[in-house]
Amino acid sequence: MNSKHTQVNRVIALALTALVLMAAGAAASGQAEASYPARAVSYVIPFNPGGQSDVTAQYQKRYLEEALGVNVVIRHQPGAGGALAWSNLVKARPDGYTVTGNNVPHIIIQPMVRDNAGFTTEELKPVYLFQSTPIGLAVAPDSPFDTLQDLLDYAAEHPGEITVSGSGTHSGHHLALLQMQYLSDTEFTYIPATGAAPSVAAFLGGHTEALLANSTDLLSHHNDMKVLAIGTEQRFRALSDVPTFIEEGLEMTAGIDRGVAVPPETPDDIVATLEDAFAQVSANEEFVAQMEELGFVIHSIGAAEFATYLDRKTEEISTVLRELGEI
């Protein structure tokens, strides 16, 4: 039995040594930090890799690193339509080392329709809005509908008969359809898929009559569809022959805006540093050219203006959702 005891003792001694060493290491690394940013910044994407937020971040990474002078590490935290990452952001340390993608209308709708989304729109401190993808409505090339009006007329007479695929429930695409139904007093059947790729596939396979999609996807597939209308205010440059919803008589814009946010209590000087870095990226001609080629619309909207924009959008969206009985 004696040898057993010695062995147990040795193990315990070993454990204590290891703990002491670790504590020492932690203390050394926890020393006071120099001015922000002093170490790598995490750039959290609330969606899967390969999507629009991810592609943008991958392009921005290089320029951001130049502007900030530290590494920028892109991490993905997809889940619950983005809510997983946002609920983590509001709990994160407000030190500027966690920056999370901030997508409109997601961050506005989710707290409205869910009892406990894990965050509120106001808690996510907006930093910069850099791009958007307008949403367009498309039908098959051989469809009998040639204009948005044709489609709306048919839908008015046959409520619920036209199926429309889009990405997600209570998402930008869903909101666009709700707005369209609200303004034209029509009824469609919305068939949501979990993501843009499956919704485009369902439409291309002829399983739905119409498709709501982001400009980037419309651009990739424009040979296989007729785009009837797009949610910009002016005509969208890459698809200049497509009319806007406004031209077609519906007073609405539709799109997904992408920017970044930081935790609620983040100091203003850190926000300013980040804002400046993102502004430098958006002013870079090479970056703008690459993004526009893929169908993105580039914006340069700073923290203050972003906040005002969010207030206006919140107002607009809550009206539509309330009128349609969604909330």
Place this chain on the structure above:
Amino acid sequence: MTARTRNFAAAVLVLLVSAYWYVEADGFRPLSRIFPQVVAGIVFVSALVLAVLTLVGHGPVIAMAAGDSGTRHMRSGTLMGALVLWTALVPLVGLLAAGVVGVIVMGLITFRGHHGTTRAIIVALVSVSVFYALFRYVLFVPFPTGIFG
């Protein structure tokens, strides 16, 4: 516990869970409700069949392990307790420190007078550090550090 009680207990538990799943779904919107309710119904009926078969003595037989004695259960219980403690330590002291404690505690639980236990634990500790470093510094995973952060 005999195989029969185990079967019966499992069937009752499944009955309760599927009933809860069905009732809870009443508050959901129609198309959010249909799938869980259909599945819960099927599971409920299957569990009922299992319960009845067990009662009349035709239920599936679970073979007992040869060493299924008290000591074995105790060791298993200690181990599960250690696992829960290890998990609870992660947010407090971080993944690495909790890992070191966990490795040592588990090493002690599995310790039954084998030669070379210390060596085995040292190997485990070294491997833990290597993998931690790989994830932390090569793959840039921002691990929780708890009080050491």
Place this chain on the structure above:
Amino acid sequence: MLTQALMGVLDPISLLLIVLGVSAGILVGALPGLTATMAIALLVPFTFGMAPIHGLVLLGAIYSGAIYGGSFSAILINTPGTPSAIATTFDGFPMAQKGEAYRAIVTATLASVFGGVVGVIFLIFLSPPLARASLSFGPPEYFWLAAFGLTIIAAVSPRSTLKGLIGGGIGLLISTIGIAPIEGSVRYTFGTVALQNGIALIPALIGFFCIPEVLRMVEESHESGTVIPYKRQRKMVTRVFHRLLRRPWLMIRSSLLGTFIGIIPGAGGNIAGLVSYNEAIRTSRNKSAFGKGSIDGVAASETANNASVAGALIPMLTLGVPGAPPAAVLFGALLLQGMRPGAELFTSHGTITYAFLFSLILANLAMLPLGILLGRGVARLMQQVRVQTMAPLIIFLSMVGSYSIYNNIADIYTMVGVGLAAHALRKAGFMPGPIVLGLILGPIAEQGLTQSLLMGRARGSLTAVFFGRPISLILIVLTIVSIAAPIVVQYRERHGKGGTLKAMKQLTQEHSEDSV
């Protein structure tokens, strides 16, 4: 163009990247929690500065290597390193327990190489028509595909079909936790935010397979104290090769199934491996050998999941619709290189695209020597590792892996919670196979069902949507055959030997030779 493409692949840098990519992929795949998707996503920024061809060659090699690498942990510690290797655990680990870990790894390697190469050949020659065909999969087809997939429960729960059915149902119920895909109700979260996204699949997989295995390892460890035994055998590669040559139909069927299931967007290597495993059992004359360490089981699963790699690339490259999550990341990588997937990929970017496709063949061939060398090393190493080292290390890696997927600490709790529940379920005779099957197929079944209901409502006929479409009908027939075949066989075997009661009793009987 093709010669240029070939030159592009055969340059020394490309070859080096293939070897590096496959090795890194195997490592990533073998570690539970590190998936092919994650490995590719991590490497995309590094490929940014490379020439497009080099970047793509590296990513393709990683993808192939990772799907194959998942078989290592499936065989050695009964835990699928990537979800694609789930079906590999069913026979791979029993082989390792018999001391045949190296034999199982060699089988997995040869099968993966074969499946991978067949898949890429389809990708090179038949992409456009196959991609078009993949689009005919709509909501009703997904529903019936899931229904067909669920019939696999019978194959993976040989001891008790009833318990398998309940287990599968439990998996389906777990899959409904979180925000509903249609209409967005928040379900079974008990008011917590952490459960809104549901039970994350990979932490759950790790919990289901890893934790009970570790607990069992510690409970049963005896004086020798090592994890698995190891038997030396000479000329293993030639022996396994000849063994697989005698099963040409198994290999061809598995690679075709893998390729076709990979093409369907949303159904990846995990379903490919499971369906192929199921078919291997259904067509085998020696059904009872499966689940106890059958070389055919390992070959069926591994051939199919590597064939699905190329399958998933078919709709991604030709239509811009990725067939699986890792393919979606590759899609993003192509966009970043300024190459938009679609027809022009094969024309204006033809040289790079074909070079990439050729490199996939080389990557699959590179798995052969790399896998066999690594396999022998790892199998020998495992023989020396003691339970005291292995058990805590596996738990640590399970935690690290669960956390790393989404950098989410709640996933560690999920993994441990699921693991302890799985341990208890196993004691009551519910095996992880059916539950995991339900967990994977649940979202596909639910979306297919509810989307089809919406379609039926819009078109005024539910019957036409569910039963009036050709591919659906094929899947319905397959489902019925898959359910009926074992019953007919059992009836024939039992006919004359005893009454119906005896047959029924045997249907639910668990023939167990080892402990719980």
